[in-house]
Amino acid sequence: MKFEKLKVDPLSKARAGTITTDHGTIETPIFMPVGTRATVKGIHQKELREAINPDIILGNTYHLFLRPGTEILKKAGGLHQFMNWDRNILTDSGGYQVYSLSANRKIKEEGVKFKSHIDGSMHWFTPENVMDIQREIGADIIMAFDECTPYPCDYKYAKRSMHMTHRWLERCIKRINETEPLYGHQQTLFPIVQGSTYKDLRQQSAEYIAGVGAEGNAIGGLSVGEPDDEMYAMTEVVNNILPEDKPRYLMGVGTPINLLENIALGVDMFDCVMPTRNARNGMLFTADGFINIKNKKWEDDFSPIDANGYTWVDTEYSKAYLRHLFSVKELLGLQIASIHNLGFYLWLVREARQQIIDGTFKPWKEKMVKNMATRL
Incomplete structure (x- = not known):
């Protein structure tokens, strides 16, 4: 190695x-x-x-x-x-x-x-x-x-x-x-x-x-x-x-x-195990904060799961649809949420890497930490 x-x-x-x-x-x-x-x-x-x-x-x-x-x-x-x-x-x-x-x-x-x-x-x-x-x-x-x-x-x-x-x-x-x-x-x-x-x-x-x-x-x-x-x-x-x-x-x-x-x-x-375990419980991580997709507020929200599009599922499905899948206990919901969270985690470390290379990591990190602590 x-x-x-x-x-x-x-x-x-x-x-x-x-x-x-x-x-x-x-x-x-x-x-x-x-x-x-x-x-x-x-x-x-x-x-x-x-x-x-x-x-x-x-x-x-x-x-x-x-x-x-x-x-x-x-x-x-x-x-x-x-x-x-x-x-x-x-x-x-x-x-x-x-x-x-x-x-x-x-x-x-x-x-x-x-x-x-x-x-x-x-x-x-x-x-x-x-x-x-x-x-x-x-x-x-x-x-x-x-x-x-x-x-x-x-x-x-x-x-x-x-x-x-x-x-x-x-x-x-x-x-x-x-x-x-x-x-x-x-x-x-x-x-x-x-x-x-x-x-x-x-x-x-x-x-x-x-x-x-x-x-x-x-x-x-x-x-x-x-x-x-x-x-x-x-x-x-x-x-x-x-x-x-x-x-x-x-x-x-x-x-x-x-x-x-x-x-x-x-x-x-x-x-x-957090990104997949939390996904199976309906928690989604994003650059703007975290989402409990089971909440009723997403019932008629037809916007993409995450407009940032870390993976294809983020723009393929809406928040309302993903909430529906959790509500009716469909396995597809757990899969979509797991792909999203893992995609976000990999995006996060890769973006951190790019920020380090560009010499802008610390201010970017401080902004991201503040944003990600927000409950959406």
Whole structure:
């Protein structure tokens, strides 16, 4: 993997760059649509390529391990072949899903024993077998196995967990170095900074991770319930330490405003289920504010969903029609809203990139943040 930093905004730490892998070039900053179970919910791959057009998507190790299972994926030739996606894929390590199963898992130094949410069967995730699983899935960028601490989190627990994450990283690196990619393309391991919302722990973790010398680095354990200001503060602390010549990935973030504020702090990569999850609940994001399409006020509004036209659905359908689809619980409504929101997210990071290149990012960002906070 190769990262090239092309331009830094003169009034912030926002960067425009490119990441190049065997599956092509990723223009940064980038938002990665979440394809948890080998699909971005409600979106055909053809629509994903043509309407939304992301350079990279995300898959989930925990869910793919349980279903369809790595044997099926290996027989298919890896996740790219299985889902017919010829662009980049990143897989998380499953650490966040294990974190979310707090009532059904036990964390030890060796790894994590957890109960499947599907059938109650018991499984082990260790740094070693999570690397093996991600080899079998075949993503271009793979994540180290870590523990994502909850918020709020006791200082002693956060410190103990952080050091365990560092020890697990050493085991991940050792395992990756002992194995080879399975499908003819290279895989790049990103370690993850932890430390909850404690500045000194985040500094320690960022220094440790920076010292590993990986090709890219991630920031985990944020967007788990902490106030936005704390998220931004921890991101700033970490980005002041992580190397500038490597991409920085803020995991699980977030709202459109979160994206712009963290881009200003030097983050290059994002993922979040929010655009599709909120779409399925009727919330649409736009450059002028957000819309609850279920509201009665849209019942006879025959204007386009979004005149800015981020994707073809925005001008193909009216607000009244989309509201109708939600009212009668038609699946098409969820699909249209999901395409719109993902299209908007990709437009937002690409426009941010252009503003960085043009040297106008900061005033544009401040205007956009104000506009997007408006309820329409």
